[in-house]
Amino acid sequence: MPPASTDARADLVALCERGIDWRLGQQPVWGNEAPLRDAAVLVLFGVLDSVPAGASNAVARDLDVLLQRRAATLSSHAGQIAFPGGRLEPTDSDAAAGALREAVEETGLDPRGVDVLGTLTPFPVPVSNHLVTPVPAWWSRPSEVAAVDSAETVETFRVPVADLVDPANRAMTEHRFAGEVYRSPAFAVGGRVVWGFTARVLSRMFEDLGWAVEWDERKVVEP
Known part of the structure; x- marks a missing residue:
């Protein structure tokens, strides 16, 4: 039997306590002489609605994660599927506060229904010159969300x-x-392709959580 979604929450808490070394098993570009700007994203899991997954495996079919598509006109990561989040502001007390603030601004979610479970090690993203802290969270009381700022x-x-x-x-x-070809994980679901930073974070989290299923890494999709 797949684990209940509440078990998934406990898994996420344990992952935050263990931490992740993003360099293991990855192929990112770590070198960058320019100072990286601090940012954070909210990796929000929960039972978001009554629509179960089409697939059946070791993960609860009612467990979901919140994502969004960035506008094609943005200067960086244009058109990509991403977590809610953004650059930290001086008024943010920490990365978790910044990720939650950005998620509220971008999706309109009610922060009172979000339980922050911890933070993961910051992830360098040289292509946009950011050092991004993933903030796993649990949607204990789901609220309506939408693309607030088109x-x-x-x-x-x-x-x-x-x-x-x-x-x-x-x-x-x-x-x-930077003149070299890099391979990175991707997810092709429902006509959407999740790739780049978001896919790297999800892929590594699923592996460390024990949720990943063996798959064919020879398969390539266009981002």
């Missing part, structure tokens, strides 16, 4: 985790950065 976000949606870890929906992307 200049930044064009859609907000939930994705069943069981569909993300389904081997049929896993692939790699190949893209060029």
